[in-house]
Amino acid sequence: MRIPLDPPPGLWAEDTSYAAAGRWADGSNVRFWRGRPQVIGGxxxxxxxxxxxxxxxxxxxxxxxxxxxxxxxxxxxxxxxxxxxxxxxxxxxLAPGQVDGAGGQxxxxxxxxxxxxxxxxxxxxxxxxxxxxxxxxxxxxxxxxxxxxxxxxxxxxxxxxxxxxxxxxxxxxxxxxxxxxxxxxxxxxxxxxxxxxxxxxxxxxxxxxxxxxxxxxxxxxxxxxxxxxxxxxxxxxxxxxxxxxxxxxxxxxxxxxxxxxxxxxxxxxxxxxxxxxxxxxxxxxxxxxxxxxxxxxxxxxxxxxxxxxxxxxxxxxxxxxxxxxxxxxxxxxxxxxxxxxxxxxxxxxxxxxxxxxxxxxxxxxxxxxxxxxxxxxxxxxxxxxxxxxxxxERGHSADGAAFSWFIETADQVLDEDLTVMALGLWPDLGDQAGPVKLSLFSRLAPQGDVAVSGPFALAPGQARADFRANGRFFRIRFAGGSAPTACRIGKPVFKVALAGGR
CATH class of the missing domain: 2.130.10.10 (YVTN repeat-like/Quinoprotein amine dehydrogenase)
Incomplete structure (x- = not known):
């Protein structure tokens, strides 16, 4: 079974991961441009x-x-x-002014x-x-x-x-x-x-x-x-x-x-x-x-x-x-x-x-x-x-040095009654420069223990990444931190298999 990852644009950080299911939940140094997440310029x-x-x-x-x-x-x-x-x-x-605010009156x-x-x-x-x-x-x-x-x-x-x-x-x-x-x-x-x-x-x-x-x-x-x-x-x-x-x-x-x-x-x-x-x-x-x-x-x-x-x-x-x-x-x-x-x-x-x-x-x-x-x-x-x-917005580094970015989804849920085995990913990463690291955080219940899979390095142009991650609720994280670093996340597709019910 193939499941595309396609949350709507924008971070939704005002709720729990389960309540915000299906959205992007957290990130740093990633903007949304034409509906898709894209690393900011350097x-x-x-x-x-x-x-x-x-x-x-x-x-x-x-x-x-x-x-x-x-x-x-x-x-x-x-x-x-x-x-x-x-x-x-x-x-x-002109005398120097204050650096910091002090409340005051x-x-x-x-x-x-x-x-x-x-x-x-x-x-x-x-x-x-x-x-x-x-x-x-x-x-x-x-x-x-x-x-x-x-x-x-x-x-x-x-x-x-x-x-x-x-x-x-x-x-x-x-x-x-x-x-x-x-x-x-x-x-x-x-x-x-x-x-x-x-x-x-x-x-x-x-x-x-x-x-x-x-x-x-x-x-x-x-x-x-x-x-x-x-x-x-x-x-x-x-x-x-x-x-x-x-x-x-x-x-x-x-x-x-x-x-x-x-x-x-x-x-x-x-x-x-x-x-x-x-x-x-x-x-x-x-x-x-x-x-x-x-x-x-x-x-x-x-x-x-x-x-x-x-x-x-x-x-x-x-x-x-x-x-x-x-x-x-x-x-x-x-x-x-x-x-x-x-x-x-x-x-x-x-x-x-x-x-x-x-x-x-x-x-x-x-x-x-x-x-x-x-x-x-x-x-x-x-x-x-x-x-x-x-x-x-010039180049793809921090003045020649690396800078870090990431974006992470809230819970992605196929069926709350079914355990799913994630078997791999077909990346869809445009304009990629430097490696992108993929991590999965899976749970069996909204407040259950978290199992971490990865990070898995995705090289530019890589056709497929194979891994195994088991759970009902998945958070998915893409991250980078090289010089240069760039990436636009399109519509990557996960390969999954049903692993059982309750």
């Missing part, structure tokens, strides 16, 4: 130099000469990669009402993150809680403060109207930091922030309490998250209030300034309640069901939610969240992955503090906690 160094400090923000752009440049914001400063070299362009006088952590409104916390209680934008070919950069800086593509010069801009900004955002937004900033008149204050510059004037009839600079205060966490551009609109809600910013062109901000989601705030990504006309993010959310332009915020969420909820490192970094991989239609897992320490070490094409979830182990999508570069770029910068 990574190669962008530069042999390493960044100084822990990176929490990156941005790529090209100048008018077509020179590709990357900016990297770390807890110690601002660095750029340009023309094959890495340069320190940290603004003069006051602005930046806790709630809006923790501490007096006009009195921020005595120190920073959040890890330093950066926001970036391109003003023509000039880089605009802002460290969380700091000012606004500009850098004009000269590696010999440091970034300089932008005159007139607020001195304390939670996040900077470039609007499609050629205006710079300061989200969570000092109010214009009092100069006091207000975590719900939005200000923007005049059109095409990033140094004009004074409101008045002769300017197009304006100020807004969001309702509802809490604090602004981040903002993103979506189409011609803006999305602004507080720790409680989501607001849609629409340009209406009125002289007094050219932008209107409408609440489009309640109890769906953002856990950290980097924990949201835009894919097309949709936003995907992780909330303080550790629920995933989605917002489609023109609709309302809604919960995004996640079939691998429990592991994240149970193991997210305490007080480190501000480190969570969301990114897209447009080549595969994916959104990825890198997060700190307490089993590995307090730094980003694992990720969850969502396919916007077929709704499949997967996950993996990889330490990345920042990830950005391809464009203008040909490949996505990621940064590890030690400051290594890598092109991703």
């Amino acid at each position: 990574w190669e160094r962008l530069t042999g130099q390493t960044l100084s400090g822990v990176c929490r923000g990156a941005f790529g752009w090209t100048d008018r000469a077509g020179i590709l440049t990357f900016a990297f914001g770390t807890h110690t400063g601002l660095q750029v990669w340009r023309g094959g070299g890495l340069f320190d362009v940290t603004p003069a006088g 006051g602005f930046g952590t806790g709630t809006y009402s923790s501490g007096r409104f006009s009195e921020p916390a005595a120190g920073e209680f959040f890890p330093r993150t950066w926001s970036f934008g391109a003003w023509g070919e000039v880089l605009l950069a802002s460290p969380r809680g700091g000012g606004l800086y500009a850098w004009a593509n000269d590696p010999a010069s440091a970034a300089a403060p932008v005159a007139g801009a607020p001195g304390q900004i939670t996040q900077m955002l470039m609007a499609p109207t050629d205006q710079v937004f300061a989200l969570g900033c000092n109010e214009e008149v009092s100069g006091v930091f207000n975590p719900l204050c939005l200000r923007h510059s005049s059109v095409r004037k990033n140094n004009e922030w004074t409101t008045g009839p002769a300017t197009t600079a304006r100020e807004y205060i969001l309702p509802g309490g809490g604090r602004i966490v981040a903002g993103r551009v979506i189409g011609t609109s803006l999305l602004v998250w507080t720790n409680h809600a989501l607001f849609l910013g629409s340009f209406v062109g009125a002289v007094g209030q050219p932008w209107r901000f409408d609440r489009v989601g309640e109890r769906c705030g953002l856990i950290g300034p980097q924990a949201v990504a835009i894919a097309g006309q949709s936003a995907y993010w992780l909330g303080p309640d550790l629920q995933f959310y989605r917002y489609d332009l023109g609709g309302a915020a809604e919960v995004l069901p996640c079939s691998v969420r429990r592991d994240l909820v149970e193991n997210l490192a305490a007080s480190q939610g501000d480190k969570i970094c969301a990114s897209t991989t447009s080549l595969f239609g994916e959104v990825r969240w890198d997060y700190p897992d307490q089993r590995d320490g307090v730094e980003n070490s694992r990720y969850v992955l969502f396919s916007t094409l077929d709704g499949a979830w997967s996950r993996g182990e990889m330490a990345r503090t920042t990830m950005i999508d391809a464009g203008p570069a040909a490949y996505p770029v990621g940064v590890d906690p030690q400051g290594g910068v890598f092109h991703h």
Whole structure:
């Protein structure tokens, strides 16, 4: 008897192996592409130099000469990669920020009402993150809680403060109207930091922030309490998250209030300034309640069901939610969240992955503090906690070394009343590089003793593997860990024989 292995796409890790029978249940560094599991691409160094400090923000752009440049914001400063070299362009006088979150109180952590409104916390209680934008070919950069800086593509010069801009900004955002937004900033008149204050510059004037009839600079205060966490551009609109809600910013062109901000989601705030990504006309993010959310332009915020969420909820490192970094991989239609897992320490070490094409979830182990999508570069770029910068989805190794992957099914059951003898496998492994190891875990009852068969090495192009494994419930695991390593699992077929009833 021949039984094909053909689970639906996506990991289902929220139930027991028996309750999730017929699905994929666990895995690492394997994505689902066009309905089938496929090992992720490898990574190669962008530069042999390493960044100084822990990176929490990156941005790529090209100048008018077509020179590709990357900016990297770390807890110690601002660095750029340009023309094959890495340069320190940290603004003069910018002191190092925090590496880790500390819970704390006051602005930046806790709630809006923790501490007096006009009195921020005595120190920073959040890890330093950066926001970036391109003003023509000039880089605009802002460290969380700091000012606004500009850098004009000269590696010999440091970034300089932008005159007139607020001195304390939670996040900077470039609007499609050629205006710079300061989200969570000092109010214009009092100069006091207000975590719900939005200000923007005049059109095409990033140094004009004074409101008045002769300017197009304006100020807004969001309702509802809490604090602004981040903002993103979506189409011609803006999305602004507080720790409680989501607001849609629409340009209406009125002289007094050219932008209107409408609440489009309640109890769906953002856990950290980097924990949201835009894919097309949709936003995907992780909330303080550790629920995933989605917002489609023109609709309302809604919960995004996640079939691998429990592991994240149970193991997210305490007080480190501000480190969570969301990114897209447009080549595969994916959104990825890198997060700190307490089993590995307090730094980003694992990720969850969502396919916007077929709704499949997967996950993996990889330490990345920042990830950005391809464009203008040909490949996505990621940064590890030690400051290594890598092109991703390039090659099939970890910068020349091996990396590990696996994917495992939940229980596969032919008939609960029958014992089955698995006799062999006809592999169906596409694009294989390096050996793939097959293991079977069999039981006679859902909570019975597990018998392990294998691992059996499957070489590229191997037509058949013979083995014997006896049971009623089978979990099947494919794994690899070579350099290079690659595999796409098609529809392998198992040869089985009935071995008896009860």
